[in-house]
Amino acid sequence: MKNNKRVLAFDIGGTKIASGIIEFKEDSYQIFDYQKNKTPRNGKEVIQKLMELIVYYKKDNSFEKIGIGIAGQVDYKNGIVRHTPNIDFSDNTNLKKIIKETIGESVKIQNDVKCFALAENVFGRVKKYHNIVYLAIGTGIGGAIEIDDKLYRGENNIAGEFGHMVIESNGKKCPCGNRGCWEQYVSGQAIEKLYYDLYKQKKKAKEIAIDSASGIKKDKKVIKQASLYLATGLMNIINTINPVVIVVGGSVVRQDEILKLAKKEALKKVLISGRKTKILKSRLGNEATLVGAGLL
Numbered sequence: 001m002k003n004n005k006r007v008l009a010f011d012i013g014g015t016k017i018a019s020g021i022i023e024f025k026e027d028s029y030q031i032f033d034y035q036k037n038k039t040p041r042n043g044k045e046v047i048q049k050l051m052e053l054i055v056y057y058k059k060d061n062s063f064e065k066i067g068i069g070i071a072g073q074v075d076y077k078n079g080i081v082r083h084t085p086n087i088d089f090s091d092n093t094n095l096k097k098i099i100k101e102t103i104g105e106s107v108k109i110q111n112d113v114k115c116f117a118l119a120e121n122v123f124g125r126v127k128k129y130h131n132i133v134y135l136a137i138g139t140g141i142g143g144a145i146e147i148d149d150k151l152y153r154g155e156n157n158i159a160g161e162f163g164h165m166v167i168e169s170n171g172k173k174c175p176c177g178n179r180g181c182w183e184q185y186v187s188g189q190a191i192e193k194l195y196y197d198l199y200k201q202k203k204k205a206k207e208i209a210i211d212s213a214s215g216i217k218k219d220k221k222v223i224k225q226a227s228l229y230l231a232t233g234l235m236n237i238i239n240t241i242n243p244v245v246i247v248v249g250g251s252v253v254r255q256d257e258i259l260k261l262a263k264k265e266a267l268k269k270v271l272i273s274g275r276k277t278k279i280l281k282s283r284l285g286n287e288a289t290l291v292g293a294g295l296l
């Protein structure tokens with residue numbers, strides 16, 4: 001990596017758009033002018049917001065390139081956003097072309113979890129490992145698979161879409177069109193729904209996690225339930241992919257409790273040879289995707 005390279009990076013998720021200028025040094029990075037904006041409901045507005053932000057950053061900052069991580073299926077080579085279940089983009093939006101034509105900037109675009117994987121690999125705690133699965137659990141569940149140090153994309157770049165692994169046949173409806181997908185049971189929204197179904201009260205996933213950690217029974221029940229679903233998915237991943245380590249990031253695991261419970265449960269039930277799998281929380285935390293987008 002060249003010294004002190006400055007890039008503009010975006011992390012476009014289902015609920016927020018994070019952005020910032022990232023300065024990369026030899027073994028570290030620093031983020032400047034970090035911003036978090038709500039993701040607009042409508043896809044056109046998302047693109048407009050993105051343009052506004054680029055123009056804003058251009059005014060006061062110098063940067064060489066732009067990298068974007070987005071929650072969805074991406075054609076990395078051509079900069080096309082194929083499908084975004086949690087953002088209202090039209091399928092096959094050529095975001096790269098739109099940005100080039102509107103404001104003349106060239107960008108690189110990649111799936112958000114693949115960005116997260118890249119950042120963890122360069123700056124995180126898994127540098128020394130091979131055969132890794134990455135999971136980001138927030139609005140949905142995204143994943144990435146690295147085999148022998150190479151990102152495994154699959155034939156059509158959808159490998160690692162663990163959020164749509166079915167864990168309950170004929171279960172809850174998912175925006176992907178199927179039923180019973182994992183992310184319908186463990187994402188932030190899923191946890192809020194679980195709480196609502198039990199107590200007929202609305203409560204933010206973040207608060208449920210905090211209150212559960214501080215011992216409030218009602219919240220503990222919800223986190224315990226969600227952790228069992230989390231464990232089911234982890235088990236499936238361990239038994240089918242057999243990674244040395246699974247790195248888990250995203251807002252849902254910000255509090256340690258849910259991942260700790262799930263880890264215990266999953267490792268108890270996986271095939272004997274999978275019981276040594278490490279399940280680690282991402283050290284880069286919320287910044288990981290943004291940093292990875294910058295690394296593109």
Ligand SMILES: [Zn+2]
Pocket residue numbers: 163164174175176177178181
């Ligand atoms: Zn689905």
